[in-house]
Amino acid sequence: MKNLLISATVATLCCSALAAQTSVEQSKSIPIMLLPDTDHGTCSIGLQVNQGGAELRSGPGTQFPVIAILEAGHVVSGCNEQDGWDGVIDGQDETCSIGISVATPRPYIGPCDSGWIDQNSLTSIYG
Incomplete structure (x- = not known):
């Protein structure tokens, strides 16, 4: 059970980091x-x-x-x-x-x- 909880926590952190990176990528702008x-x-x-x-x-x-x-x-x-x-x-x-x-x-x-x-x-x- 402890290993399952740790795996779920790691997966959540990885997904959050990926979502944050995608959000940052999408908010960039290239000036005119x-x-x-x-x-x-x-x-x-x-x-x-x-x-x-x-x-x-x-x-x-x-x-x-x-x-x-x-x-x-x-x-x-x-x-x-x-x-x-x-x-x-x-x-x-x-x-x-x-x-x-x-x-x-x-x-x-x-x-x-x-x-x-x-x-x-x-x-x-x-x-």
Whole structure:
């Protein structure tokens, strides 16, 4: 009986550690980077959400949490891309850092929502 109790305790601790690790993995986010662009300014690519809408995620992949659901026709500003995902800012003006010039790459920390959308859910409309 004592061995059974010890085995059950060890199994519970292992499962708890695995669940905590999975939770930490899912809560990570990959920041959107503002990059130098002397021709257009940063994040000045207009992307429109395709029919069916799109999930804005905290990183470039389905393993990252959904931040928001965007409806078809919604326009976001594209900043960078990674592995078939577009890093975007949900805004189109200077208050969201769209079109500004940056001298060196830096993560976006502005007031507008930012995240990653599967490129299959977007169509380029300008930029």
